Amino acid sequence: MSGFVRFITRRVISIIPMVLLIVLINFFIIHLAPGNPAQIISGLEQPSQEVIKALEHRYGLDKPLVVQLGIYFKNALKGDLGYSYIYSEPVITLIKERIGATLLLTLTSAVLAFISGTLLAAWSSRYKKGILDSILSILSYVLYAMPSFWLALILILIFSSNLRWFPTAGMFNVRLSLHGFSRFGDILYHLFLPVLTLTLIQIPVYFRVTRSSIFQVSRDEYILTMTAAGLERKKIFNKYVLKNAILPSVTIFGLTLGYAITGSALVEIVFAWPGMGRLMLDAVFKRDYNLLLGIYFVLAVCICIAILLTDVFYAILDPRIRYK
């Protein structure tokens, strides 16, 4: 097992240069984009050259890019991601306030989508080419093609506006100051629709991949061996087919986990979920360079960790993958 520990240590260390490189690329891409934060900070339609100059000087935006980058890195290494121009608050504070809400949303939906997509595929593949299988296949195409924000709006329309079962927006009821278990329940109540949206959007990928993987594995030699050996079909399916067929889904889980953290932005906005999505879009529109870089930095770290976790999980499932 020491090889495994060494592998993880090395992978964790390799995250550092990777994240630095990502920050570097992001820094230049953001500055390449047209628009000037000084103009937005001034709050004026057509600010005079003097105002722009003064603001640029105040925020250090008049220095050469490379110098700005140097300053950014120097501060970032000290754990200071700078101040947001718009919110006039440390970027770290802004992100800290929101990342929990985003992770709660994305992780819950990613795990639910993985489990339900896989189970649906297992269930549906038993009736290959039957009515149920066909309906699920068509449904998965429809959901796959559906824009998440649109699905979110429709779900709000049905479950909030018409049926009045769930709240339309927010993470908790601001008018009640709940504590302990009832606060937890309130968050779950608010969480339901956004999680449902994100889960429904992600299920098709797992469903389709697992389904075709099950069909492929069912034709493998060892399944023939097990049938020849007189094992019961149910046991062969539940033990041998499923474990082998689930492997590609695990890879996808890692990939979508990274994507899910950013991809949930639109859904967060529709449900007014106090997560990073809204913060990120605001930062893009208002050219809040520091905030944007900070968010990207955190996302890069999240994605790297997600991929690392996937690799570890994969190694546990598939003995052919051994890390040295």
Add this chain to the structure above:
Amino acid sequence: MSFMRLKNVDISYKLENTSVRAVRSFSCDIERGDIVGIVGESGSGKSTLALGIMRLLPPNASLSAETMLFDGRNILSFNQDELRKIRWKEISVVFQKAMNALSPVHKIFTQMYDVIIAHSPDTSKGKAYKMLTELFSKVNLPSKVLNMYPHELSGGMMQRVMITMSLIHNPKMIIFDEVTTALDVITQGQLLDEINRLVREFGLTAIIITHDIGVVNEVCNKVAVMYAGELLEFGKVKDVIFSPMHPYTKALVKSHPDLRIGNELIKGIPGSLPDLTDPPGGCIFYPRCDVRLDLCKSVKPEVSVLGDRIVKCHRIQR
């Protein structure tokens, strides 16, 4: 009564808009204790026949036969549950591609144990471990293999694992489907010796599918020569291999190098297998036969039974 009696076994695979008649009117009797080699080139229907006997054909295959008796029972009429009960308990198979014959993500012991409890559900893990260790020692495998995964073993080791697995429930018959094909000659030799010994030790009846006449010569007492889905010659090894009667058998024997003779030219058989979606009307070997008659083109030869020998050729009948 023969131990296994096959009469007019037909197997065909349905494809998009045709069907391939992979095995046609195959008949032969296998006695208890026989070690029957089935030889033929690739595509002659040997493995299909083996799968047919086990009733393990894929869903697009259809099997029909006049008789398919195994140990006095008609396996043709068995339902899935009855089949499940005789599989491995009475007939087991060792498949061709040993490397893929076990699940890559489960340990060998886990899989072997599942095979054990499929037929004797009360076996404890400890007892199973002891029994498997004992079986492993018979094929020169260390017991630590039980705690390994298939990819950690070599081809020869995997094939030994599969042979051990086929012996678990002490079956009456084992089908060895090209077990030595993917192995190097040294391992092939060792494995054949082991099979030879085990078959006798366990008092098994065996079918050995191969395209290597050398293997037949070494292990079998009877041999069935198949060509393009038909049985062309069947009989004792010493008769069929050393004085072949069918032109195909003669050609097959000639295409096998003989170590005792120095510089003899190895002769291949010109031509290739006929299209089995539409097999020719006359003798199946007609297009490649060098002693063919006009009659052979249009009239199917009858099976001639000469004592315990079967030959399907017009030249024998006259």
